Every structure is written in structure tokens, then in C-alpha cells.
Amino acid sequence: MIIKSAELETVCGITSKLPENELPEFAFAGKSNVGKSSLINALMNRKSLARTSSQPGKTQTINFYLINKDMYYVDLPGYGYAKVSVEVKAKWGKMIERYLRNSKALKCVFLLIDIRHEPSANDRMMYDWIVDNGYHPIIIATKLDKIKRSQVAKQVKLIRTTLNMEKEGLIIPFSAETKQGREEIWEYLESYLKPEEPEMPAEAPETGENQK
Ligand SMILES: Nc1nc2c(ncn2[C@@H]2O[C@H](COP(=O)(O)OP(=O)(O)OP(=O)(O)O)[C@@H](O)[C@H]2O)c(=O)[nH]1
Ligand SMILES: [Mg+2]
Numbered sequence: 001m002i003i004k005s006a007e008l009e010t011v012c013g014i015t016s017k018l019p020e021n022e023l024p025e026f027a028f029a030g031k032s033n034v035g036k037s038s039l040i041n042a043l044m045n046r047k048s049l050a051r052t053s054s055q056p057g058k059t060q061t062i063n064f065y066l067i068n069k070d071m072y073y074v075d076l077p078g079y080g081y082a083k084v085s086v087e088v089k090a091k092w093g094k095m096i097e098r099y100l101r102n103s104k105a106l107k108c109v110f111l112l113i114d115i116r117h118e119p120s121a122n123d124r125m126m127y128d129w130i131v132d133n134g135y136h137p138i139i140i141a142t143k144l145d146k147i148k149r150s151q152v153a154k155q156v157k158l159i160r161t162t163l164n165m166e167k168e169g170l171i172i173p174f175s176a177e178t179k180q181g182r183e184e185i186w187e188y189l190e191s192y193l194k195p196e197e198p199e200m201p202a203e204a205p206e207t208g209e210n211q212k
Pocket of ligand 2: 036037038051052075
């Protein structure tokens with residue numbers, strides 16, 4: 001994908017009204033520090049438009065990035081950040097839920113899981129919750145550069161079984177350091193943006209006379 005433009009268009013806090021976008025949206029969910037903002041930067045071909053940090057909990061708003069005036073990447077706040085109070089966590093849970101449930105433009109939810117670890121109870125909840133809302137989550141297994149190549153298949157399998165994924169469910173290993181996996185994610189996004197194939201001319205309509 002060629003990135004011609006990328007800009008942060010809307011920032012929503014807990015009490016903000018969510019935008020009603022017409023262009024397709026792609027959301028990135030996952031626990032705090034898993035690499036959502038880093039992935040979004042890589043997919044925007046920018047170093048630091050989406051803010052990242054060694055301090056988890058950096059993204060505390062829902063951020064809508066307009067890409068090529070064609071679609072949005074939606075950076076969601078991470079769940080499971082220990083230093084945030086129970087009330088704040090609950091409020092964020094509600095906000096993410098409100099977004100995922102109500103957006104009419106949301107095409108696909110990417111759920112990020114650290115390739116080094118077994119998915120947590122929160123990850124499993126998030127996965128099930130996305131499925132229950134009618135989406136087929138794409139798993140991005142992040143921080144691929146942090147494990148040996150020989151470990152990749154084993155870790156991918158661990159993610160698949162722990163999340164109890166559908167057989168055809170997609171897991172894309174990705175590294176924000178090496179950008180491995182980026183092309184595949186771009187291809188996937190593009191498949192949503194392509195205009196629909198023109199319909200084949202219909203055959204002459206049946207009159208119904210010969211039908212039972
Ligand atoms: N080695 C390596 N580090 C990564 C990768 N992706 C993210 N990181 C690092 O992990 C830390 C967290 O990354 P973020 O992109 O800020 O994570 P986030 O999911 O947006 O975190 P929150 O905003 O807190 O929810 C940063 O220090 C990143 O540099 C990766 O693929 N490889
Ligand atoms: Mg972030």
C-alpha cells in the first residue's frame with residue numbers, strides 16, 4: 001500500500017461523542033504495551049505520528065487516523081494496565097465497547113497479542129467479545145523480532161489454541177522493528193477497499209411459467 005497521507009483526525013476521551021464516519025474503519029485492540037501504536041505507525045509509514053512509549057497506558061483516548069483520505073485506522077486504549085484504577089478501567093471498557101458496538105463504518109478488528117506470551121484471560125475475553133459482535137478478528141502476533149525463528153510456529157499455535165480460534169482464523173506475525181508482516185496486513189486492508197466486482201450480466205429472466 002502506498003501511504004500518500006496520514007493525519008490524526010479525531011481524538012475521543014471517555015465522555016466524547018464518537019464520530020460517525022462514512023469511510024471504512026479498521027480498529028486495533030489489545031492489552032496495554034502490546035504494540036498497537038507501533039503497528040499503526042508502521043502501517044502509516046510514519047515514525048511517531050501515533051504516540052508510543054515504554055510506559056504502558058500511553059494511549060488513553062480513541063484516536064482516529066485518516067489514511068489516504070480513504071479509510072481510518074482506529075487506535076484503541078490498551079486494556080489491563082495495572083496502574084489505572086478499577087473505575088477508570090471499567091469506564092474504558094465501556095468506551096471501547098460502545099465504539100465496537102455502534103460504529104457503522106467498522107470493517108474489521110485486529111486483536112494484537114504479544115507473540116512471546118500465552119494470551120491472557122483478558123485477551124480471551126476480548127477475542128470472544130469481538131466474535132460475539134459479529135466480527136472475525138484478525139490476530140496480529142506482535143514483537144516477532146523478540147523470539148527465535150524456530151519458536152514462531154509453536155507460539156502461533158499456542159495463541160490459536162488458547163483463544164480457541166476458528167480454523168480459518170488468521171494470525172499474522174508482525175514486528176514493528178523489522179516491519180515483517182506489514183505487507184500482509186496492508187494487503188488485507190486493501191481487500192476491503194477494492195471496489196466490488198461488477199456483476200455478471202444476468203441470464204434472461206425465467207418467466208415462471210415452467211416452474212412449479
Ligand atoms: N522489539 C519490539 N518492540 C516493540 C514492538 N512493537 C512495540 N514495541 C515496543 O513496545 C512498547 C509499547 O508499544 P506501543 O506501541 O506504545 O504499545 P500500545 O499497545 O500502543 O500501548 P498502550 O498505548 O499503552 O495501549 C514500546 O516501547 C515499543 O517500542 C516490536 O514489534 N518489537
Ligand atoms: Mg498506544
